[in-house]
Amino acid sequence: MSTFDPSRSEPEPEGGGKPSFDKQPPQQPPNAEQPGDPDASGAGPYTGAPFGGGGGYGGGNPYDGNPYGGAPSGAPAGGPAPVAGMPPLGTWPHRILARVIDYVIVQVIAFLLVLPFAGFSNRNGYTEGVWVFYALYLVYEGLMLSRDGQTLGKKAMNVRVAMLADGSSPVGSAAWTRAAVYTLPAVLCCGLWWLVNGLYGVFDKPYRQCLHDKAxxxxxVSTN
Structure with a gap:
C-alpha cells in the first residue's frame, strides 16, 4: 500500500526549473488603442465625415455649404445668410413684383398681337391669346436672361439671376432651361404650376431657389 510522501516536490515543467514568463504575450501599453475602439477624440474609426468631411461623400451636399468659397456671413433677420463674395439674396417682395411687371408687359403684347385676328368675346379667341402669352413669355425670359440675367421687371426691382457656381449671368442653356421650367409646365396645369413653384422657393434653404432655379x-440676388 502506497503512502503520501509530503517531501515529494510538485512535478517540474518540461525543461526543468521554474516556469518562465519570457513567453507570455506582450502587454499592451495602458493608452494603446484597440482595433475598433474609439480614438482619442471619442469617435470610432467609421464615424465622422468621410473623405474630408462636410457631411457627405466628396465634401457633402453642394447646397449645404457655400459654393462661392469662404464661410457665409451672419444671417440677416428673417432670411438666410447672403452669399459670400456676392450681393445679398433678392427679397421675396422684389422678386414677386418683378414677376408681376414681366407678366403685365408680356400680357399686353400678347393681347395686341392676337386682337386683330381673334375676338375675345368667344372661347377660341381667349385660348389663342393664352397660347401666344406662354410662347412670348418663354422667348422673352430666355432672351433677357441670356443677355445679362435680368428681365425688365428684375431691372425695375433691382434683382438679377446669377449662376450658383460662380455668380455669372445664366447664358445659353442655363437661361433657356430656367425659362422653360418656369413656363412650360404652366401650360399643362393652367398656371397652378407657378403657385407650386413659388411656394417651393419660400421653404427652400439656404438660397430660396424655386424649382426653375434648381433646374x-x-x-x-440683389443688384443694390
Missing amino acids: AKTVV
Whole structure:
C-alpha cells in the first residue's frame, strides 16, 4: 500500500526549473488603442465625415455649404445668410413684383398681337391669346436672361439671376432651361404650376431657389 510522501516536490515543467514568463504575450501599453475602439477624440474609426468631411461623400451636399468659397456671413433677420463674395439674396417682395411687371408687359403684347385676328368675346379667341402669352413669355425670359440675367421687371426691382457656381449671368442653356421650367409646365396645369413653384422657393434653404432655379442651378440676388 502506497503512502503520501509530503517531501515529494510538485512535478517540474518540461525543461526543468521554474516556469518562465519570457513567453507570455506582450502587454499592451495602458493608452494603446484597440482595433475598433474609439480614438482619442471619442469617435470610432467609421464615424465622422468621410473623405474630408462636410457631411457627405466628396465634401457633402453642394447646397449645404457655400459654393462661392469662404464661410457665409451672419444671417440677416428673417432670411438666410447672403452669399459670400456676392450681393445679398433678392427679397421675396422684389422678386414677386418683378414677376408681376414681366407678366403685365408680356400680357399686353400678347393681347395686341392676337386682337386683330381673334375676338375675345368667344372661347377660341381667349385660348389663342393664352397660347401666344406662354410662347412670348418663354422667348422673352430666355432672351433677357441670356443677355445679362435680368428681365425688365428684375431691372425695375433691382434683382438679377446669377449662376450658383460662380455668380455669372445664366447664358445659353442655363437661361433657356430656367425659362422653360418656369413656363412650360404652366401650360399643362393652367398656371397652378407657378403657385407650386413659388411656394417651393419660400421653404427652400439656404438660397430660396424655386424649382426653375434648381433646374438651371441659379439664384436670385440683389443688384443694390
